[in-house]
Amino acid sequence: MKRMVAALAVAVLGLAACGEASSPAVPGASKKADVLAGAPVAAAADILPGSTMEKIKKRGELIVGGSLDAPLLSQQNPVTGEIEGFDADLGKALATYIIGEPKVKIVNSASETREALLANGTVDVVFQTYTITPERAEQVSFAGPYYTSGLTIAVKKGTTGITKPEDLNGKKVLAGANTPAIPAIKKLAPQAEIITFGSDPECMQALKQDRGVAYVQDETLLVANAQKDPSIEIVTKPFTADPYGIGLKHGDEDFKKFLNTWLKKSQDAGVWQRIWKNSIGTVVTGDAPAPPQIGSVPGS
Amino acid sequence: MSVLFDHLPELWRGLIVTLQLTAASFAGAAVLAVLVTALRVSPVRVLRAIGTAYVEAFQNLPLLVLLVLAVFGLPEIGIQAGLLTTAIVVIAVYEAAYLAEALRSGVNAVSKGQGEAARAIGLTFSQSLRHVILPQALRTVVQPIGNIFIATAMNTSLAAAVGVVDLTAAANRVNLTEAQPIPIFVGAGLAYALIAACAGFVTGRLERRLVILR
Numbered sequence: 264m265k266r267m268v269a270a271l272a273v274a275v276l277g278l279a280a281c282g283e284a285s286s287p288a289v290p291g292a293s294k295k296a297d298v299l300a301g302a303p304v305a306a307a308a309d310i311l312p313g314s315t316m317e318k319i320k321k322r323g324e325l326i327v328g329g330s331l332d333a334p335l336l337s338q339q340n341p342v343t344g345e346i347e348g349f350d351a352d353l354g355k356a357l358a359t360y361i362i363g364e365p366k367v368k369i370v371n372s373a374s375e376t377r378e379a380l381l382a383n384g385t386v387d388v389v390f391q392t393y394t395i396t397p398e399r400a401e402q403v404s405f406a407g408p409y410y411t412s413g414l415t416i417a418v419k420k421g422t423t424g425i426t427k428p429e430d431l432n433g434k435k436v437l438a439g440a441n442t443p444a445i446p447a448i449k450k451l452a453p454q455a456e457i458i459t460f461g462s463d464p465e466c467m468q469a470l471k472q473d474r475g476v477a478y479v480q481d482e483t484l485l486v487a488n489a490q491k492d493p494s495i496e497i498v499t500k501p502f503t504a505d506p507y508g509i510g511l512k513h514g515d516e517d518f519k520k521f522l523n524t525w526l527k528k529s530q531d532a533g534v535w536q537r538i539w540k541n542s543i544g545t546v547v548t549g550d551a552p553a554p555p556q557i558g559s560v561p562g563s
Numbered sequence: 564m565s566v567l568f569d570h571l572p573e574l575w576r577g578l579i580v581t582l583q584l585t586a587a588s589f590a591g592a593a594v595l596a597v598l599v600t601a602l603r604v605s606p607v608r609v610l611r612a613i614g615t616a617y618v619e620a621f622q623n624l625p626l627l628v629l630l631v632l633a634v635f636g637l638p639e640i641g642i643q644a645g646l647l648t649t650a651i652v653v654i655a656v657y658e659a660a661y662l663a664e665a666l667r668s669g670v671n672a673v674s675k676g677q678g679e680a681a682r683a684i685g686l687t688f689s690q691s692l693r694h695v696i697l698p699q700a701l702r703t704v705v706q707p708i709g710n711i712f713i714a715t716a717m718n719t720s721l722a723a724a725v726g727v728v729d730l731t732a733a734a735n736r737v738n739l740t741e742a743q744p745i746p747i748f749v750g751a752g753l754a755y756a757l758i759a760a761c762a763g764f765v766t767g768r769l770e771r772r773l774v775i776l777r
C-alpha cells in the first residue's frame with residue numbers, strides 16, 4: 264500500500280515535472296537515478312533455481328526490513344514518500360542486482376522484531392544498522408559487513424569533565440532505545456544511569472533539557488546533529504567499531520554467498536561509494552572510506 | 564528460556580518500576596476521580612461543566628501524546644520533574660477521567676430516594692456524598708474499578724517510550740543484547756498477566772464481600 268502511494272506520488276510529481284521546464288520541488292528525484300547508474304545486475308546463471316534470489320526475482324520486488332526514521336540511513340521523505348539514505352539505497356541497489364530494477368518494499372522493522380521477521384520469511388533481508396554480533400549470528404545469518412561505524416559522545420557546549428567513555432560513570436547518559444549504545448555504555452561505564460528515548464530528535468531534546476549530561480550515539484548521526492545545532496558538541500573520537508551486516512535467514516548459505524558477491528561487485532563498480540557520498544557523505548567531509556573486509560568479523 | 568534467568572535482576576528491577584508506576588498512579592487517579600465525580604454530580608452548573616470538560620479532555624487524548632507533551636513540552640515553559648514522577652502524574656491524570664466515569668455510573672445507581680432522604684435529615688451536599696451516596700456507589704462499581712486498575716497497569720508500559728525503565732523497557736534492553744524476542748517478551752507478558760490476574764482475584768473477592776443485597 265505504502266509503495267503504491269509512493270509510486271503514485273512519484274508519478275504525479277513526474278507528470279508535474281513534464282509540464283514545467285524544471286522542478287526544484289523534487290531535488291532528490293534525478294539524483295537517485297545517478298546513484299544507481301551502472302549498478303551491477305546479476306547474470307541469469309547466478310540466480311540459482313529454487314533459491315531465495317529466484318523467489319525474489321519471480322515476485323518482482325525485494326522486501327527489506329528497515330527503518331523509516333533514521334536520518335542519513337533510511338528515512339522516508341515526507342514530500343515524495345521515497346525512502347532515502349545509505350541503507351535504503353543499498354537495498355535499492357540489491358533489488359537492481361536481483362530483479363533488474365530498484366523495486367523495494369520496506370517493512371518497518373524494529374530491533375525486537377528483526378530476527379522473527381527474517382525467520383518467518385516476512386522480509387528477505389534486513390538493512391537497518393544491524394550490528395553483527397556472535398549472539399545474533401545464532402539467530403540469523405549475516406552477509407557483509409557492509410559498513411563500520413562507531414559510537415561517540417555529545418554534550419551541551421560548555422560541559423566539562425567528559426572526555427572519554429569512562430567519565431560517564433555515575434552520570435545520567437542518554438541513548439536511543441534499541442541502539443548498540445546501551446550495551447556499550449554498560450560495559451565501559453557500568454555506574455552510568457542510562458536513559459533511553461525512541462528517536463534521535465527526542466534524545467537531542469532531552470540533552471538540551473538536561474535530562475542527561477551526555478548523549479551516546481552513532482558518530483554519523485551526531486555529526487549531522489552538531490552541524491544543525493550549534494548548542495551541542497562532540498567530545499570524543501568514536502570509541503567502538505560496530506560492523507553493520509545484511510541480515511538474512513539463518514543458514515541460507517547460497518543467499519549469503521550471493522549477497523557477498525553483490526557487495527563486492529558494487530564496491531568494485533563504485534556504486535557503494537556513490538551511495539555513501541550521497542547520504543552519509545553529505546555531512547561527513549572527505550571521500551568515501553574503504554569498505555570493511557567482507558567476512559572479517561565474528562558472526563559474519 | 565535461559566535468557567530470562569540470566570537477566571532476572573534487570574527484569575526484576577523493571578517489574579518493580581512497573582509496580583511503582585501502577586500503584587502510585589492508581590492512587591493518584593483515585594483521589595482525583597472522587598473530586599471529578601463530585602464535580603460532575605454537584606448542583607452547581609459551572610462545577611458540572613468543569614467536571615465534564617476534564618473527563619472529555621483526558622478520555623479523548625491518547626496517553627502517549629500526553630506523556631510526550633509532559634516530558635518534552637512542559638520543560639519548555641519551565642516545568643520539569645523527574646521522568647518517573649512525570650509519568651506517574653500523567654498516568655494518574657489520564658486514568659482519573661476513566662475512573663470518574665465509573666464512579667459516576669455508581670452514583671447514578673444509588674436510588675434518588677437516598678439523596679432526598681439525606682437532604683431531608685439536614686445533611687449538606689458534601690456530607691450526603693460522603694456518608695450516603697459514595698459508600699453505596701463504590702460498592703456497585705468494584706468490578707469496573709478493578710478493570711481500570713488492570714488498564715492502568717497495562718498503560719504504564721507506555722512510560723517506556725519516555726525514558727522510564729519499566730518492565731517493557733527492561734525487556735527491550737535484554738533483547739537488544741540477546742536477540743531472542745520470543746522468550747523475553749513472552750516472559751514480560753506473563754508478568755503483566757500475573758498483575759492482571761491478581762487484580763482480578765482481589766476485585767472478585769471484594770465484590771462478593773461488599774455486595775449490597777437489595
